[in-house]
Amino acid sequence: MKRHLISAADLTRDDAVLILDTAEELARLSDRPIKKLPTLRGRTVVTLFFEDSTRTRISFEAAAKRLSADVINFSAKGSSVSKGESLKDTAQTLEAMGADAVIIRHGASGAPYRLATSGWIDAAVINAGDGTHQHPTQALLDAFTVRRRLLGPDGGLGRDLSGRRITITGDILHSRVARSNVDLLSTLGAEVTLVGPPTLFPVGAEGWPCEISYDLDAVLPKSDAVMMLRVQRERMGGAFFPTEREYARRYGLDGARMARMPAHAVVMHPGPMNRGMEITAEVADSPRCTAVEQVTAGVSVRMAVLYLLLGGAQPPAGQTPAAEPRGARPRTEENH
Amino acid sequence: MSKTLIRGARVLGGAPQEVLIENGVVTALGTVAEAGGATVIEAAGRILLPGLVDLHTHLREPGREDSETVRTGTRAAARGGYTAVHAMANTFPVADTAGVVEQVWRLGREAGYCDVQPVGAVTVGLEGKQLAELGAMHDSAAGVTVFSDDGKCVDDAVIMRRALEYVKAFDGVIAQHAQEPRLTEGAQMNEGTVSAELGLAGWPAVAEESVIARDVLLAAHVGSRVHICHLSTAGSVEIVRWAKSRGMPVTAEVTPHHLLLTDELVRSYDPVYKVNPPLRTEADVRALREALADGTIDVVATDHAPHPQEDKDCEWAAAAMGMLGLETALSVVQHAMVDTGLLDWAGVAERMSFRPARIGRLTGQGRPVAVGEPANLVLWDPDHRAPVEPAGFASRSRNTPYRGRELPGRVTHTLLRGRATVADGALTDAPADTPADGARA
Numbered sequence: 198m199k200r201h202l203i204s205a206a207d208l209t210r211d212d213a214v215l216i217l218d219t220a221e222e223l224a225r226l227s228d229r230p231i232k233k234l235p236t237l238r239g240r241t242v243v244t245l246f247f248e249d250s251t252r253t254r255i256s257f258e259a260a261a262k263r264l265s266a267d268v269i270n271f272s273a274k275g276s277s278v279s280k281g282e283s284l285k286d287t288a289q290t291l292e293a294m295g296a297d298a299v300i301i302r303h304g305a306s307g308a309p310y311r312l313a314t315s316g317w318i319d320a321a322v323i324n325a326g327d328g329t330h331q332h333p334t335q336a337l338l339d340a341f342t343v344r345r346r347l348l349g350p351d352g353g354l355g356r357d358l359s360g361r362r363i364t365i366t367g368d369i370l371h372s373r374v375a376r377s378n379v380d381l382l383s384t385l386g387a388e389v390t391l392v393g394p395p396t397l398f399p400v401g402a403e404g405w406p407c408e409i410s411y412d413l414d415a416v417l418p419k420s421d422a423v424m425m426l427r428v429q430r431e432r433m434g435g436a437f438f439p440t441e442r443e444y445a446r447r448y449g450l451d452g453a454r455m456a457r458m459p460a461h462a463v464v465m466h467p468g469p470m471n472r473g474m475e476i477t478a479e480v481a482d483s484p485r486c487t488a489v490e491q492v493t494a495g496v497s498v499r500m501a502v503l504y505l506l507l508g509g510a511q512p513p514a515g516q517t518p519a520a521e522p523r524g525a526r527p528r529t530e531e532n533h
Numbered sequence: 534m535s536k537t538l539i540r541g542a543r544v545l546g547g548a549p550q551e552v553l554i555e556n557g558v559v560t561a562l563g564t565v566a567e568a569g570g571a572t573v574i575e576a577a578g579r580i581l582l583p584g585l586v587d588l589h590t591h592l593r594e595p596g597r598e599d600s601e602t603v604r605t606g607t608r609a610a611a612r613g614g615y616t617a618v619h620a621m622a623n624t625f626p627v628a629d630t631a632g633v634v635e636q637v638w639r640l641g642r643e644a645g646y647c648d649v650q651p652v653g654a655v656t657v658g659l660e661g662k663q664l665a666e667l668g669a670m671h672d673s674a675a676g677v678t679v680f681s682d683d684g685k686c687v688d689d690a691v692i693m694r695r696a697l698e699y700v701k702a703f704d705g706v707i708a709q710h711a712q713e714p715r716l717t718e719g720a721q722m723n724e725g726t727v728s729a730e731l732g733l734a735g736w737p738a739v740a741e742e743s744v745i746a747r748d749v750l751l752a753a754h755v756g757s758r759v760h761i762c763h764l765s766t767a768g769s770v771e772i773v774r775w776a777k778s779r780g781m782p783v784t785a786e787v788t789p790h791h792l793l794l795t796d797e798l799v800r801s802y803d804p805v806y807k808v809n810p811p812l813r814t815e816a817d818v819r820a821l822r823e824a825l826a827d828g829t830i831d832v833v834a835t836d837h838a839p840h841p842q843e844d845k846d847c848e849w850a851a852a853a854m855g856m857l858g859l860e861t862a863l864s865v866v867q868h869a870m871v872d873t874g875l876l877d878w879a880g881v882a883e884r885m886s887f888r889p890a891r892i893g894r895l896t897g898q899g900r901p902v903a904v905g906e907p908a909n910l911v912l913w914d915p916d917h918r919a920p921v922e923p924a925g926f927a928s929r930s931r932n933t934p935y936r937g938r939e940l941p942g943r944v945t946h947t948l949l950r951g952r953a954t955v956a957d958g959a960l961t962d963a964p965a966d967t968p969a970d971g972a973r974a
């Protein structure tokens with residue numbers, strides 16, 4: 198694996214399978230009474246969020262803490278992109294604090310890449326979502342979830358998603374989740390189809406390693422998993438679609454549409470959901486919907502990423518909580 | 534009486550000749566028998582070109598002296614082989630009155646490194662709503678004939694039509710920054726496969742092409758001259774080619790960077806590659822080179838756009854658009870056009886000196902290298918090879934996209950009416966002379 202995790206496209210098939218397998222092993226930890234591993238004791242992990250996303254931040258924070266890292270939460274919201282040099286200044290501040298890893302969420306596409314390549318900082322950089330570019334750990338947790346559902350927690354180990362058909366529906370144009378998933382799922386051998394109104398596809402998507410369709414009903418019967426992306430109501434202002442109602446009618450997932458999916462197929466959603474827009478309550482609350490499992494998977498996958506980037510390349514087999522000295526020292530995470 | 538003899542230079546790339554300059558004027562060409570007391574410049578192996586003329590320079594003064602001043606910008610111009618630059622109007626305050634254009638013009642004379650021909654804004658405050666006092670700017674000491682809201686597009690069709698019509702009274706020209714504003718709201722880079730992948734908002738080619746199509750038709754309709762700034766797409770080339778084939782009164786420019794760089798560079802997310810119009814694709818670069826070679830595109834113009842470090846040392850979306858151009862333009866043109874066999878040196882002189890001067894109606898610049906002509910000249914060593922080192926730039930800014938890139942050629946001398954502004958590759962600090970009254974007759 199590379200030193201940073203900026204884009205899902207940076208991962209090879211073997212990298213990705215290693216992360217998913219590691220996450221499976223770490224997930225088993227959650228079932229034990231003591232959930233912590235000593236792996237990252239003494240290492241400092243910073244969450245640097247220029248955009249609000251409590252869900253993503255606490256997921257990373259939980260992951261880092263379960264690996265015994267010191268966690269510093271740095272909320273830079275308000276340091277908007279218009280403030281020019283703030284990214285550089287902040288990076289140098291974190292460097293001075295001795296950060297070993299920086300988990301960055303930023304509204305500007307490319308900000309994590311800049312952070313990793315500008316020479317401003319030595320720490321490993323993990324992209325927690327940048328603009329409309331990438332959100333690689335979201336793609337990893339999606340892949341983890343779908344592999345578990347389709348192949349089983351044990352059955353999936355060591356395996357990719359060859360031949361599985363995964364449909365992603367919604368606002369592709371503005372979605373870092375879609376971009377990351379196209380990259381990762383295709384690397385893992387899945388056949389990806391993107392669905393949405395033509396206005397919500399970027400010009401240039403024709404070359405992506407996936408199919409493009411404007412007809413959800415035609416794709417559903419051929420899907421092993423259907424991922425519904427959040428569609429922001431504000432997009433109507435840009436004339437991307439006429440009305441909410443029309444969007445929901447053509448691209449929303451309701452019970453009738455779900456019935457067209459194969460019996461084994463699952464419904465995924467990265468959250469937060471717009472009930473009544475891209476997904477109805479009936480579908481969101483059905484046992485076929487994996488939204489809650491995806492949240493749980495997020496912690497395991499982020500632990501795996503931190504573990505592999507900072508802790509070493511070996512899977513954590515054999516390294517159990519028992520290996521942690523008794524009378525564990527007090528937790529030392531700071532909250533700034 | 535000053536006297537300079539240039540020995541062994543290849544005039545416009547031809548056979549080596551001697552050139553005698555007396556009192557700022559070329560007085561002999563060929564074999565000079567008698568040159569007693571002349572300062573001799575040994576120029577064997579060098580190309581002699583007419584002093585370059587830039588139609589599109591941002592000197593930033595007044596208002597953004599942290600990025601460039603008339604003095605630093607014209608020193609950069611001299612280092613690049615330029616003897617005249619057109620200073621764009623998007624300053625603070627905007628150059629939309631006779632007072633501001635005269636100030637810029639006077640600062641140019643005081644600096645003395647290069648003639649500064651101010652460009653006037655088309656509309657008040659570049660706001661696209663009300664015509665600026667174009668006639669007053671033309672009648673001022675600055676003698677403005679080129680008008681542009683560059684940085685912004687004159688997107689209102691009626692305002693554009695009126696501006697084109699109005700400047701006919703004094704043979705002016707409207708230089709259009711062609712960018713349909715609604716199609717480019719928030720645009721960050723060329724719209725295509727790279728923008729789709731990088732998640733940066735796209736600047737589609739059609740936003741440029743649709744405005745050019747409208748404006749060539751408008752110019753033809755009202756019988757006035759339109760000049761298209763920084764053509765960047767293959768489609769724009771096709772439209773201008775079509776317009777010219779119909780005899781429509783259009784001229785066009787291309788920047789050095791659009792002749793060389795593509796949007797693949799944006800994958801680095803390094804804002805040094807952020808520019809407006811954006812870097813396009815390989816196919817566009819090819820079309821632009823061919824169009825410059827066949828005359829569809831008339832001139833190379835730098836769109837020299839200095840920015841301070843803090844405006845580039847940040848995330849892409851927060852960064853300013855624009856790149857330096859004056860000090861590397863001729864190197865890029867040699868690399869992209871001459872070394873590839875698309876243009877000879879006479880063709881370079883045509884596109885970087887004669888035609889831009891003609892479009893701007895400058896009479897004392899862009900003249901042939903001939904007896905009786907003003908000695909605005911540049912000596913170019915085409916065999917020089919070195920990586921671009923911005924630390925050595927005369928510009929106040931450093932935002933060059935060529936840092937570390939090996940480019941051919943080097944200016945050894947620039948002569949402004951016979952006086953060296955650059956000698957042996959270095960800027961002179963000779964006191965400014967006063968331009969022979971007006972760059973324009």
Ligand SMILES: [Zn+2]
Pocket residue numbers: 683684685710762763809810
């Ligand atoms: Zn412009």
